[in-house]
Amino acid sequence: xxxxxxxxxxxxxxxxxxxxxxxxxxxxxxxxxxxxxxxxxxxxxxxxxxxxxxxxxxxxxxxxxxxxxxxxxxxxxxxxxxxxxxxxxxxxxxxxxxxxxxxxxxxxxxxxxxxxxxxxxxxxxxxxxxxxxxxxxxxxxxxxxxxxxxxxxxxxxxxxxxxxxxxxxxxxxxxxxxxxxxxxxxxxxxxxxxxxxxxxxxxxxxxxxxxxxxxxxxxxxxxxxxxxxxxxxxxxxxxxxxxxxxxxxxxxxxxxxxxxxxxxxxxxxxxx
Amino acid sequence: xxxxxxxxxxxxxxxxxxxxxxxxxxxxxxxxxxxxxxxxxxxxxxxxxxxxxxxxxxxxxxxxxxxxxxxxxxxxxxxxxxxxxxxxxxxxxxxxxxxxxxxxxxxxxxxxxxxxxxxxxxxxxxxxxxxxxxxxxxxxxxxxxxxxxxxxxxxxxxxxxxxxxxxxxxxxxxxxxxxxxxxxxxxxxxxxxxxxxxxxxxxxxxxxxxxxxxxxxxxxxxxxxxxxxxxxxxxxxxxxxxxxxxxxxxxxxxxxxxxxxxxxxxxxxxxxxxxxxxxxxxxxxxxxxxxxxxxxxxxxxxxxxxxxxxxxxxxxxx
Numbered sequence: 001x002x003x004x005x006x007x008x009x010x011x012x013x014x015x016x017x018x019x020x021x022x023x024x025x026x027x028x029x030x031x032x033x034x035x036x037x038x039x040x041x042x043x044x045x046x047x048x049x050x051x052x053x054x055x056x057x058x059x060x061x062x063x064x065x066x067x068x069x070x071x072x073x074x075x076x077x078x079x080x081x082x083x084x085x086x087x088x089x090x091x092x093x094x095x096x097x098x099x100x101x102x103x104x105x106x107x108x109x110x111x112x113x114x115x116x117x118x119x120x121x122x123x124x125x126x127x128x129x130x131x132x133x134x135x136x137x138x139x140x141x142x143x144x145x146x147x148x149x150x151x152x153x154x155x156x157x158x159x160x161x162x163x164x165x166x167x168x169x170x171x172x173x174x175x176x177x178x179x180x181x182x183x184x185x186x187x188x189x190x191x192x193x194x195x196x197x198x199x200x201x202x203x204x205x206x207x208x209x210x211x212x213x214x215x216x217x218x219x220x221x222x223x224x225x226x227x228x229x230x231x232x233x234x235x236x237x238x239x240x241x242x243x244x245x246x247x248x249x250x251x252x253x254x255x256x257x258x259x260x261x262x263x264x265x266x267x268x269x270x271x272x
Numbered sequence: 273x274x275x276x277x278x279x280x281x282x283x284x285x286x287x288x289x290x291x292x293x294x295x296x297x298x299x300x301x302x303x304x305x306x307x308x309x310x311x312x313x314x315x316x317x318x319x320x321x322x323x324x325x326x327x328x329x330x331x332x333x334x335x336x337x338x339x340x341x342x343x344x345x346x347x348x349x350x351x352x353x354x355x356x357x358x359x360x361x362x363x364x365x366x367x368x369x370x371x372x373x374x375x376x377x378x379x380x381x382x383x384x385x386x387x388x389x390x391x392x393x394x395x396x397x398x399x400x401x402x403x404x405x406x407x408x409x410x411x412x413x414x415x416x417x418x419x420x421x422x423x424x425x426x427x428x429x430x431x432x433x434x435x436x437x438x439x440x441x442x443x444x445x446x447x448x449x450x451x452x453x454x455x456x457x458x459x460x461x462x463x464x465x466x467x468x469x470x471x472x473x474x475x476x477x478x479x480x481x482x483x484x485x486x487x488x489x490x491x492x493x494x495x496x497x498x499x500x501x502x503x504x505x506x507x508x509x510x511x512x513x514x515x516x517x518x519x520x521x522x523x524x525x526x527x528x529x530x531x532x533x534x535x536x537x538x539x540x541x542x543x544x545x546x547x548x549x550x551x552x553x554x555x556x557x558x559x560x561x562x563x564x565x566x567x568x569x570x571x572x573x574x575x576x577x578x579x580x581x582x583x584x585x586x587x588x589x590x
Contacts, residue, residue: 008396012408015393019415019469022426025436029429082304089301098301101308107575109527111544112564115551116315119561123318139311142304172296200419203529207551217421224425224534228432236422247417251410 023240030233047234057235060219063130064199067215071137072195078138079145079190080183086146087153105143113140114207121208128210136208137201141194148193152186157265182261185254192250196243316568323358323561358562368563371546372570378457378532378542379525382464386521387514389465390472394513395506397473398480409477416470424463424534431459431535455537463531468524472517479513480506512585519578523571543567 030048034041051057082102105113117136118128126132160182164174180187202217209218216239223232362368397408415423430436431454438450453459483506491501529544536542543563551560 005399008399011392011396012400015389015396016411018389018466019412022430022466023415023418023423026422026426026429078304078307081300082308085301085304089297092301094305098305098308101312103579104575105312107523107571107578109524109544109567109571111527111529111547112319112568115547115560115564116319117311119318119322119557120311120315135311139307142307146304171294196417200421202421217419220421220425221530224421224428228425228429232425233429236419236425240418240422243418244414247414248410 026233027237027240030230030237032230032233035230047230048238050231051235051238054231056214057216057219060214060216063213064216067130067134067137067205067213068195068198071134071141071198072191074134075138075142075194076145076187076191078142079147079194080149080187082142082146083149083153086150102143102146105140106147110201110203111207114204117204118207128208128213130213132208132210133205133213133215136204137194137198140201140204141197144197145190145194148190149183149186152183156182157269160265160268182265185258185261188250188254192247196247199239199243319561319564322558323565324355325358325558358558359566361559362562362566367541368543368546368566371541371543372566374541375526375528375543376570378460378464378540379522379528382461382468382525383518383522385461386465386468386472387518390469390517391476391514393469394473394476394480397477398483405481412470412473412477420467421530423467424531427459427463427466427535428454431462454535457536457540459535459537460532460540460542463535464521464525464528467531468521471520471524475516475520476510476513479510483509512581512588515581516578516585519574519581523574523578526571527567 029040031043031045032040033044033046082098086099086102114136117132117139121128121132121135156179160178161174164178165171169177200217201215202221205215206218206221209215216235220232220235223229393412397405397412400408428435432438433450433452433454435454437453438447441447442450453462487505487509488501491505492498496504527544528542529548532540532542532545533548536545544567547560547563547567550556550563
């Protein structure tokens with residue numbers, strides 16, 4: 001049972017080929033000289049050059065990064081608060097509604113979330129643009145952040161917090177000195193998830209955005225509707241590489257930090 | 273006395289770990305709560321209101337000048353002005369009914385396909401050597417992080433008439449003429465299976481990995497064939513993962529917009545796309561709102577079932 005048999009090997013090979021081949025093909029053909037996407041005509045990086053000289057791409061990328069950074073940061077703070085409310089605040093009036101509002105946006109079809117937020121912005125008379133997209137992204141990504149942080153709080157050894165309180169810490173300083181360092185990898189993961197969710201989002205951004213603020217997915221979408229273009233292949237390859245490198249690095253770093261923390265936690269408990 | 277000694281410290285801890293008062297706690301609850309009330313719950317009330325409004329009354333002169341104060345002037349008058357006109361309209365035009373039905377059909381078929389492909393993958397991952405599992409898990413999760421839109425877009429180059437798949441199949445001699453896959457339902461199925469495969473594999477893997485191998489060994493010792501052992505032990509014990517995976521694929525697939533829009537043809541209508549067109553092209557906000565409300569109603573049952581199933585699982589794991 002601890003070695004691969006032929007069935008499992010075949011299944012995994014085919015499965016991962018299915019998951020990765022389309023992306024790999026796209027990346028390979030982003031270096032294609034020819035404008036015809038499926039005919040190989042020699043290696044070239046000219047499409048990458050044209051992406052970097054395309055001002056509308058650069059502008060959209062800039063908007064997307066700013067929206068992503070702001071929304072991920074606010075969403076992580078709100079999401080961490082929400083996770084604490086779910087796990088630490090005890091019962092209160094309307095907790096069921098609160099829990100529902102945390103989980104619902106994750107299963108809500110994006111078209112509905114987008115439409116409803118847009119109608120809210122319109123009735124509040126907000127000018128649609130950069131900030132409305134940011135507000136929309138904060139709202140849906142804070143729920144994911146809450147779930148990620150919540151998952152860590154559930155497995156968290158509560159006796160450590162209690163020990164800090166017994167030793168005369170206030171609740172706030174117990175949180176800052178004990179809880180926060182321990183759940184920090186989860187908070188980092190939550191931020192990263194919120195950031196990539198914001199980077200990826202097309203549907204909600206299309207509803208919430210106005211004339212001045214076109215995000216990169218919106219830009220890509222408007223081009224994709226026309227058909228396959230090598231420029232989009234190049235742009236996509238850049239985005240995928242950046243995200244993949246970021247995610248793999250972050251997961252390795254947080255894993256290491258987590259292992260270290262767990263060791264310390266266990267040590268603290270056993271020496272207790 | 274001894275009893276009192278044992279109980280009193282735990283009472284103390286209870287008190288300190290969940291203080292019932294304190295403005296810090298109230299603030300902690302209030303901030304995310306109010307945020308969600310304003311940006312999640314209130315929008316739905318507005319959608320509901322607009323879906324019940326008259327087409328002319330609620331149609332804004334385009335984006336900015338929509339004035340809701342008309343509604344606040346007299347709440348009663350507004351309530352009286354509400355009618356189900358937009359919903360009646362939805363039943364009169366077969367486009368909407370067809371959209372709902374074809375969304376359900378496409379989502380169901382793709383969910384089953386995803387299960388058929390995801391189950392063996394999750395099974396093989398759970399049976400892989402321990403030191404490999406973390407890497408395999410990472411490989412399944414990684415596509416989930418990369419842009420959904422780009423992953424769907426990547427299939428255009430594969431599926432189109434002069435795309436990679438046809439090129440490959442012609443080259444191997446399996447087919448003589450290029451297949452028309454892009455802009456058909458098949459392309460939508462492929463797109464949904466591809467995009468949502470991680471959602472299916474992850475819950476299945478979580479269940480299968482925890483499966484007690486001694487049960488299978490016992491079955492083999494008692495003369496069960498491996499296939500039968502799978503059928504009577506592995507499959508029933510992994511059912512909670514099957515349900516979780518199916519819901520996680522089915523629910524978003526029903527309201528999917530990007531996949532049918534990019535990979536599907538003009539003849540395929542799905543409700544997410546209909547809503548989008550109603551909103552962006554026809555600019556009929558009340559009808560778009562009514563479509564959204566009905567889509568929501570359609571999904572409430574699966575969402576509640578999913579929630580119940582998750583709760584049951586959480587209880588079981590405790």
